[in-house]
Amino acid sequence: MSADVARVLRESPVVDGHNDLPWQLRVHRGYAVDGLDTGLPALHTDLPRLRAGGVGAQFWSVYVPSSLPEPEAVVSTLEQVDAVHRMAAAFPGQLTLTRTADEVVKAFENGRIASLIGVEGGHSLASSTAVLRCLARLGVRYVTLTHNHHTPWADSAAQAPVHGGLTDEGRAIVREMQRIGVLVDLAHVAEGTMDAALDVATAPVIFSHSSCRALTEHGRNVPDRVLRRLRDNGGVVQVTFVPPFVSAEVLAWERAADAERARRGLPVGAVPWPPAPRAHQEPVYTEKVVADVDLGLGPRPRATIAQVADHVEHAREVAGVDHIGLGGDFDGTDTLPAGLEDVSAYPRLLEELAGRGWPEADLAALTGRNVLRVLRAAEDAAEELLG
Numbered sequence: 200m201s202a203d204v205a206r207v208l209r210e211s212p213v214v215d216g217h218n219d220l221p222w223q224l225r226v227h228r229g230y231a232v233d234g235l236d237t238g239l240p241a242l243h244t245d246l247p248r249l250r251a252g253g254v255g256a257q258f259w260s261v262y263v264p265s266s267l268p269e270p271e272a273v274v275s276t277l278e279q280v281d282a283v284h285r286m287a288a289a290f291p292g293q294l295t296l297t298r299t300a301d302e303v304v305k306a307f308e309n310g311r312i313a314s315l316i317g318v319e320g321g322h323s324l325a326s327s328t329a330v331l332r333c334l335a336r337l338g339v340r341y342v343t344l345t346h347n348h349h350t351p352w353a354d355s356a357a358q359a360p361v362h363g364g365l366t367d368e369g370r371a372i373v374r375e376m377q378r379i380g381v382l383v384d385l386a387h388v389a390e391g392t393m394d395a396a397l398d399v400a401t402a403p404v405i406f407s408h409s410s411c412r413a414l415t416e417h418g419r420n421v422p423d424r425v426l427r428r429l430r431d432n433g434g435v436v437q438v439t440f441v442p443p444f445v446s447a448e449v450l451a452w453e454r455a456a457d458a459e460r461a462r463r464g465l466p467v468g469a470v471p472w473p474p475a476p477r478a479h480q481e482p483v484y485t486e487k488v489v490a491d492v493d494l495g496l497g498p499r500p501r502a503t504i505a506q507v508a509d510h511v512e513h514a515r516e517v518a519g520v521d522h523i524g525l526g527g528d529f530d531g532t533d534t535l536p537a538g539l540e541d542v543s544a545y546p547r548l549l550e551e552l553a554g555r556g557w558p559e560a561d562l563a564a565l566t567g568r569n570v571l572r573v574l575r576a577a578e579d580a581a582e583e584l585l586g
Contacts, residue, residue, distance in 0.1 A: 203559055204549045211563035212255020212307055213545050214570040216407035216437035216526030217317065217386070219260045220244045221282040223530045226473055230282050232289045243529035243541040246293050249312055251543035255567060256303045256313035258341065258407060259283045260531065262320070264472050265346035265355075269325035275472070276323040280316060280337050287314050298338055298586040300574040317384065317407055320346030321353055326368065328375045335585035340574070341382035341407060344369070344392060354389035356418040364395030377402045380581030382573065385409075386419065386439075386526070393425050397432055402580035403573045404432060408439035408526030410510040411517075415447050426518040433576060435569045436518060437526030438510050440539050442502035445510050449500050459494045502536035508551045511565065520561050524570045 200208075223242050224230050239245040249257070261279035263272050287294040297303045297313040306313035316339045324330045324342065331342065344365075345355035352369035354360040365373065373396050376383050383404040385393050396404060406429070412420035421429070421436055429436060443450040460467050514523045529535075529542050538547050549562055578584055 200546045201550060201553065203553060204546050204562070207549060207559050207562045207566060208253030208546065211567045213253050213525060214256040214258075214303070214313075214567035215254055215529075215542075215545075216258050216405065216524060216570070217260050217319075217439070217531065218244055218257050218527065218529050218542070219262055219531030220529075221259055221279045221286075222262050224282055224286075225279070230278075230285070232282075232286050235286065236290055236293065243535070245542075246290065246312070248541050248543040252541075252545040253566070254312060254542060254545065255307050256297070256315060256570075258315045258317040258526075259286075260317050260319045261323075261339075262346070262531070263323060265320045265322045265348040265350075267322065267472060269322055272320075272322045273325050273330055276318060276334070277337075280334070280339070283314060283316050283338075296338055298340060299578055299584075300571045303571060303574070315340045317341040317343065319343045320387070321350040321372070322346065322348065324350075324372070326351055326372075328372060331372065331375060331381065332379060332585055335379050335381050338586055339381060340586075341384045341405060342376060343384040343386050343407065344373075344388050344396065346387050354392045356387055356389050358389075360389050360391055362392075364389065364391035364393075365399070370395065370399045373399045377577070377580060378582045380577050380584040380586075382577050385421075389418075390422060390425065393421070394428070397425070397428050400432055400434075403434040403576045404429070405434055405524075405570075405573060406436040406526075408437055408441070408528045408531075410438050410441075410444045410507075411436075411513045413517075414506075414510055414513055415444055415450055417444050417450055420444055421514075423517050426514060426522075430518045430522050433522075433573070435522050435524045435573050436514050437524035437570070438507065438514055440502075440507055440527045440529075440535055441532045442534055442536060445506045445536065446500065446502035449502050452496060452500050455496055456494050456499075459496065499534075501534075504536055504538045504548055504551050507536055507539065507548060508555065511548075511552065512555070515561070515565075520564050521569055521572075523565050524567075525565065 347357040
């Protein structure tokens with residue numbers, strides 16, 4: 200690591216927007232947290248590699264599938280929130296639960312990794328602002344309005360729109376989120392939902408793990424005109440590393456693979472939700488349901504650090520340097536770009552950008568400064584800061 204990049208990470212550690220380690224702990228380890236401090240090589244994330252990557256704060260995703268019935272989703276989300284609390288309790292010298300920007304900065308100063316919580320999908324609210332407030336009191340700092348299915352009040356990017364973005368109920372939920380200081384996350388939502396939320400928002404919003412649609416035409420990515428609206432809103436897009444979001448070649452290959460599987464009547468990728476772990480239960484294992492057959496398409500292309508850097512640079516060009524961040528989606532995707540295989544890899548991306556002439560001030564904005572500003576702005580705008 201160069202001296203310049205090391206200095207950036209000391210002064211402005213990475214505040215990453217999205218990591219699915221709680222999901223992996225549930226699926227593969229029955230929520231056991233032992234080994235997190237010594238290394239979990241089968242996963243993308245553990246404490247030694249977070250340290251090596253210069254991560255000072257992590258939004259842990261408490262994801263549950265949006266295919267679950269909403270009451271079941273609420274229960275499963277609470278189990279995921281409990282997992283984050285248990286992680287922090289198990290390693291108090293290395294992790295600390297945080298809710299505010301000042302608490303994150305204090306964690307930096309004390310040599311601990313700040314742990315924030317993000318709910319990945321409005322289905323986890325079961326259309327209840329009371330559930331939203333309860334989750335906020337447990338430390339939830341953002342809610343992604345949808346995952347891969349519509350909620351009764353918001354359109355997802357993964358389905359044809361039915362609500363025109365947000366319903367009146369959806370607009371009320373966005374207002375309540377901002378009233379209590381919970382960030383509105385627009386990753387996973389339809390373009391109409393992006394616009395509807397920005398129409399309502401009076402405080403900055405985020406995209407916790409999305410990239411740029413102008414470079415890769417994926418529905419989960421952000422169009423340039425929305426990036427410009429995000430700039431005017433004061434929010435941040437946290438560029439993700441998910442290969443089909445950052446590489447047009449990978450996206451084309453995956454679409455062709457899905458079409459070929461469908462043509463042959465083979466299952467297309469899906470991850471079942473494992474039963475709730477119980478006391479003394481053996482670890483739960485479940486595999487992706489993807490047919491391991493030769494589809495005649497040749498090898499899957501590999502995304503690169505350079506392609507991720509292209510998205511970061513495009514977001515800076517369109518939205519501005521004050522509106523960019525990082526949301527790797529580690530442990531939430533089965534493949535990653537070459538050189539970005541786990542959470543230790545953030546310095547490599549910063550080296551790529553530094554080699555393109557990025558000054559230290561811009562790198563510091565990207566790693567953490569911008570997200571901390573948005574957290575503070577949400578707190579300042581809140582009428583009742585819960586948590």
